[in-house]
Amino acid sequence: MKHGFVKVAAITPNIKVADCEYNVNEIIHRIEEARQKGAMVILCPELCVTGYTCQDLFLQNTLLKGALDGLTKLIEYSKDIDALIAVGLPFLKDGNLFNVAAVLYQGELLGMVPKRNIPNYSEFYEARHFRRGNDIVEYVTINHKKVPFGSNLIFCHREIPNLKVGIEICEDLWVPQPPSGGLCEAGATIILNLSASNETTGKDIYRKTLVSNQSARLVCGYLYASAGEGESTTDLVFSGHNMIAENGTVIAESERFVNGVIVSEVDLEKLISERRRISTYLVEEKKEYTYLEYGSTSDENNTTYDFELELTRFIDKAPFVPSNKEEREKRCNEIIHIQALGLKKRIQHIGAKSVVLGISGGLDSTLAILVAKRAFDMLGLDPKGIIAVTMPCFGTTDRTYQNAILLVKELSATLREIRINEAVELHFRDIGHNINTHDLTFENSQARERTQVLMDIASQVNGFVVGTGDMSELALGFATYNGDHMSMYGVNASVPKTLVRYLVAYFAAEAKSDTLKKVLEDVLDTPVSPELLPPKDGEIAQKTEDVVGPYELHDFFLYYVLRFGFSPSKIYRLAVYAFEGDYSKEIIYRWLMIFYRRYFQQQYKRSCLPDGPKVGSVAVSPRGDLRMPSDASVSLWMKDLESISR
Structure with missing residues (x-):
């Protein structure tokens, strides 16, 4: 079959x-x-x-x-x-x-x-x-x-x-x-x-x-x-x-x-x-x-078993997220607890009283600060030791900026605001980059400046930087090398983007403060973006899923690549079946091609990941689940994809 x-x-x-x-x-x-x-x-x-x-x-x-x-x-x-x-x-x-x-x-x-x-x-x-x-x-x-x-x-x-x-x-x-x-x-x-x-x-x-x-x-x-x-x-x-x-x-x-x-x-x-x-x-x-x-192998039988069966079984569109609400809530609480326990152990081992993280008003940094708050509660530490740094620059919108400030306030953490425009502009002059050229250099310079700020503040407060990037971004390599890619402990490193959303939603449902609940709900409604390009009419101009594709598709691909090692053609078939009515075959094929190219090209970023807790059945840590050469060829996988008749 x-x-x-x-x-x-x-x-x-x-x-x-x-x-x-x-x-x-x-x-x-x-x-x-x-x-x-x-x-x-x-x-x-x-x-x-x-x-x-x-x-x-x-x-x-x-x-x-x-x-x-x-x-x-x-x-x-x-x-x-x-x-x-x-x-x-x-x-x-x-x-x-x-x-x-x-x-x-x-x-x-x-x-x-x-x-x-x-x-x-x-x-x-x-x-x-x-x-x-x-x-x-x-x-x-x-x-x-x-x-x-x-x-x-x-x-x-x-x-x-x-x-x-x-x-x-x-x-x-x-x-x-x-x-x-x-x-x-x-x-x-x-x-x-x-x-x-x-x-x-x-x-x-x-x-x-x-x-x-x-x-x-x-x-x-x-x-x-x-x-x-x-x-x-x-x-x-x-x-x-x-x-x-x-x-x-x-x-x-x-x-x-x-x-x-x-x-x-x-x-x-x-x-x-x-x-x-x-x-x-x-x-x-x-x-x-x-x-x-x-089962006869005789030519007289004239039977071939190399055909596609019509599938009738259930294929979950969101394999990382339980479909049952009760089970999902239980899983969310368990995952957050694992994340918090991992961070708690690192804080204890180092003897730190502070952690530092960048807060953007987006999904990933929101989850990271919520996990940090739970870890501090477990340790009985003052949440003021959570140093949340917002670093507005060229692409920051008022919506995400205000959500970041309100979130930190509601969690009783310490907010630091450091505008990095001037530092980045000076860097552009140093390297001879035109500020009006909105290319990769324009984006990466901001990401690396933010990471440098966080690292140096961590030295000031005798703490360490908590990473906010998630597993989906790492799988696609959608992170700036030695920018948001780097930290001292990445609490979200094995949490896929589709699950990040449910974890934040879980916190919103459990929130005792109406203000916190509203902030978290607005974060959930905000388009995923690194906010590195200037806004248009005050709205987010750079939407991640327009660039790399829908995360629900990429998480689906990632699950079957990591968990079972399925071939691209089989993953394509499962995706077409699972997402029927949501995405056309052509769209699924396009993003699957992009997934494999990025997955192979960007392994070098995953080869030097910071520590972080594994929360599910798969992860991309080079010390555990994914020991992959940084220069492996994707040609066999591309050949399999090209063989698909659509």
């Missing part, structure tokens, strides 16, 4: 207890529905050929023969189905009855996986009928053909190398050491769980947590299909609670008490990338596991 996506399905058919013919027809009906949606892996519930709740009917030869006849029909039906199908049924082997998953592909029974852990408590009395499955792979004869039988089977697609499927059955997940752990260590990327989990109050929450957590622990795709309506209600009710999870996130979930089909796409490339990143995740082929290949 192109970009590593594979479409998968979990189904719950309507059934009648002990009516194998009816059940098989309903299973086929649901498989057809899943196939119409493009599923290549299809999971059915536990014992669905007979029904899970047959009780002592499992001891009747008639039912067991009916189950085998049903399996034969499913095998025959699957001849033209290019999908791996796992279906549950009872199976008699050597006089012992097993609860098994039969795995089918294109008219072939690839293997049978018995349930390892047989419950015998409360409402589940499986031990009365079934024996525990063995890890050791043996062979059974079905329809005159030998078939592997054992728990340690992994089904590997020949033409989709990362599609490796392992199976466990219901209770296997609920034990201290589920079989899926060993299966994934042996290479499985997707785990199928055929289940029959009854419904009681609150059990669905626990079940969902269990599935989600297991997919996170194993960095895998996890499909869970459970029995539903049609099972006996003598003592229990089953809801057909089906789930598809991927590395800790449930990406598809059925409505309970409604039998049906759920389909989504598991990103195998993401899973492999994440496993590669985690040095303690060791995957290797193991002799105790049997690897069964499927």
